[in-house]
Amino acid sequence: MDLYRNPSKVVPSNGVQAPEGSERTLYPYVTGTSVIGMKYNDGVIMAADTGGSYGSTIQYKGVERIKTIGKHSLLRASGQISDF
Template sequence: MMSTFNPFEAHYDTINDKDDFNIGNTSRNYTIDPLETEAERNLRTRTVTPIVTGSSVAAFVFNGGVILAADVLGSYGSLAKYRNLPRIHQVNDKTVLALGGDLSDADYIKEAIDSKVEEDIVQEDGGEMTPLALYSWCTRLMYHRRTKFNPLLT
């Protein structure tokens, strides 16, 4: 009779310490608890697979300005789980940002932009982030994360 795989059992991997560390001929069993999470192993990471996503962002340009529209729904897979997640962020009096995609990465981008704006305010040089400057800075941020193989999924 063929044994079946049970995902709730601990899985064992035998590692020979002699091969890895040139220590006496000992072998140990290392177990990996299948219910152990990243947080329990004290690893701090942002997501690389989107879990909670937002979808619809639209912008319309007209003679007097720009209109931005975004839904406030956060989807957990196909489940409409969070129904009040604003995704339009006012950077300053001249710049507004609308984000779609993974919402944890969108929060990361909003926090990074807010810290950049605060840094500009502290410098007291009279400079203010324009929409073109924000676009340039965001492309540099996203390129930097992409080259570290940890892209922002927004």
């Protein structure tokens, strides 16, 4: 079953009742991302691409995928832009 092309198979006919922790979209369309983190002797290094793609076409440039959340903490995210 392809939920991305036919979400009506999982959505009740009387409307959408969002479960706790639900996704923000039923029609994801921006795909493709790379986020990586590696530990080495002196610390950790993190890297991420900054493009948001639709298939093989870059739709957005400069997407921020790594955010500082504390003095010694970073948040990395990949996947659907609407979920970040």
